[in-house]
Amino acid sequence: MFIDDLAIQDTAIPQPLRPPGQQVFTRRAERLRTLAQGHAMADFLHCCAAIAQAQQACHDSLAEQAVNSTACLRDILARLHQALGQALGDGSHSAILCLLAMDDDALQALALSLRAGTAAANPALQAGLPLLGAALQVQAVISARQRDLGRLQHTESDHCPVCHAPPVASLLRRGDSGHAVRYACCSQCASEWHVTRVKCLGCGNTRQLQYRSLAHRDAEPAAANHKQPHQHRAVQEAECCDSCHGELKIVSTLLDPLAEPFADDLASLMLDMLAGEAGYGRIGVNPYFIAGDS
Ligand SMILES: [Zn+2]
Ligand SMILES: [Zn+2]
Known part of the structure; x- marks a missing residue:
């Protein structure tokens, strides 16, 4: 029996907020590769692992910089695109080129809807959205790690x-x-x-x-x-x-x-x-x- 199966009240106050670790994307890539073994969706999980590994490299090279602008988002997307190269299918490749060519306002609006999980279906861009989502994550993790999160008021x-x-x-x-x-x-x-x-x-x-x-x-x-x-x-x-x-x-x-x-x-x-x-x-x-x- 696990100790957690016992109906004992936990009196310790849990840590309210756990910021992302420095190796967050590497850990994710390793876990994806482990889970891919013998999995029916192994190719998909390996592809996500490759994206996570590219995210870690991008994070490491930009960790000390200000990354919140739309220009920075486009730069991160371009870096991920370059790092992944042939690992991405033709459909993803052309969709990402469309995303990179968008003006700041359009890219920012798409990024906001993607963050909220409400991006409208667009066949020309669809295959590139996971990589735009990956770029947004790099931006968000770097920003979170640069902030003093101890000052945040925590409410559930x-x-x-x-x-x-x-x-x-x-x-x-x-x-x-x-x-x-x-x-x-x-x-x-x-x-x-x-x-x-x-x-x-x-x-x-x-x-x-x-x-x-x-x-x-x-x-x-x-x-x-x-x-x-x-x-x-x-x-x-x-x-x-x-x-x-x-x-x-x-x-x-x-x-x-x-x-x-x-x-x-x-x-x-x-x-x-x-x-x-x-x-x-x-x-x-x-x-x-x-x-x-x-
Ligand atoms: Zn967050
Ligand atoms: Zn409910």
Whole structure:
């Protein structure tokens, strides 16, 4: 039995905000390669790993610079494009050239909608959007790491307290007292902010929740258990809300210390499909996977 299965109140105050680490993209690339082994979507996961590795190199060379301008975003996109070269398909290549040719206002407007997960479908640009999302992440991680985050007032929110982007997923970590604590992970800057263990981030509902996993796909979904809130069953689970019909992944670093929200979310897209068939829509935004992407 895990200590987290015991219904003991965690009296230690969890760290409210965890800023992104210096090697955030390398860790993600390594996790993607691990998850790709024997995976039905291995090629896709390897492609995302190559993007994450290029993001780390770009981050490292620009880490000390001011990167918030649209010109900088275009520069980061061009660097990623150059680094990945032939790894990108022809469709991505021509879409990225279109993105690089956009004027500042149009590129900025597209970037804002992509950050919010609301970019409208545009066939000419679609295949380039994951790389624009990757460039936005480099920009967001560098900006977050340059800020003094200790000054931020933390309130539990459904959006990142650092850069106001939506979460990619939530994750369980072992807190100082040994019990699991839950964080939401930002889809852009990868900062993690503390959130209630059993609660829908879409609507705040804490009661009508159920947890689905691929390991137990044929079983009845587990209901939320407030007496044992830290009980967990699989490394990757979908928290499904019967109030707003939203669904957000929970990734457990207690069950697998190398679990990483972006990578584990991508490797469990099948779980979103099954949740979708049951009537739940994704809340998490993952910039490596744009809906409608081919
Ligand atoms: Zn953020
Ligand atoms: Zn909800």
